[in-house]
Amino acid sequence: MKAxxxxxxxxxxxxxxxxxxxxxxxxxxxxxxxxxxxxxxSLANWMCLAKWESDYDTRATNYNPGDQSTDxxxxxxxxxxxxxxxxxxxxxxxxxxxxxxxxxxxxxQAAACAKRVVKDPQGVRAWVAWRNHCxxxxxxxxxxxxxxx
Numbered sequence: 001m002k003a004x005x006x007x008x009x010x011x012x013x014x015x016x017x018x019x020x021x022x023x024x025x026x027x028x029x030x031x032x033x034x035x036x037x038x039x040x041x042s043l044a045n046w047m048c049l050a051k052w053e054s055d056y057d058t059r060a061t062n063y064n065p066g067d068q069s070t071d072x073x074x075x076x077x078x079x080x081x082x083x084x085x086x087x088x089x090x091x092x093x094x095x096x097x098x099x100x101x102x103x104x105x106x107x108x109q110a111a112a113c114a115k116r117v118v119k120d121p122q123g124v125r126a127w128v129a130w131r132n133h134c135x136x137x138x139x140x141x142x143x144x145x146x147x148x149x
Contacts, residue, residue: 018059019105021074023047026056033111039118044141046114048134049127050074058110059103073102075114076127082113 021029027047030036036043053076054060062071069080069088077095079088085099095113102110117126124130 018057018103020058021056023051023056026050026074029107030111033108035111035114038115039123041118041124044139045124045130045134047141048137048139049124049130052129052133053127058105058107061103070099072099073104073110074107075102075110075117076129077102077110077113077117082117 027043030043030046030050035041035046050056053071054074056074058074060071060073060076062076064070064078064080067080067088069078069091070085071078072083072085077083077099079085079091079099081092082095083097083099083102084091084093095116097109097113102113104110118124120126125135
């Protein structure tokens with residue numbers, strides 16, 4: 001019985017942790033979801049944004065005590081404007097989705113909402129981490145060293 005309970009607890013902890021993507025895997029998924037070049041934003045910029053916002057973690061959340069909102073998921077999309085978490089006062093929910101949808105390992109809804117965010121006048125500048133770590137920076141992927149065959 002103890003072994004069964006241990007297994008159940010182990011499985012629950014795995015499902016709660018979510019997925020932390022490897023860099024190349026996430027790049028492929030972002031491309032598949034149409035983010036590369038979307039509204040002039042390069043794949044490198046999306047990758048930089050996701051790195052600094054969530055460290056590529058689908059279950060990342062960050063509570064903002066100032067306005068009582070929370071940022072959700074791989075892009076840290078805010079509950080004040082973009083999604084409904086049922087607890088943010090005066091929430092707009094411009095993406096028309098539950099904030100829990102932004103915490104899924106399948107990031108297609110998060111990608112669709114991120115596209116909605118960049119349609120606003122601020123564009124990608126809506127993300128503070130992008131402004132602080134990616135804007136006007138060399139974000140090109142590092143060249144890998146190789147030895148000729």
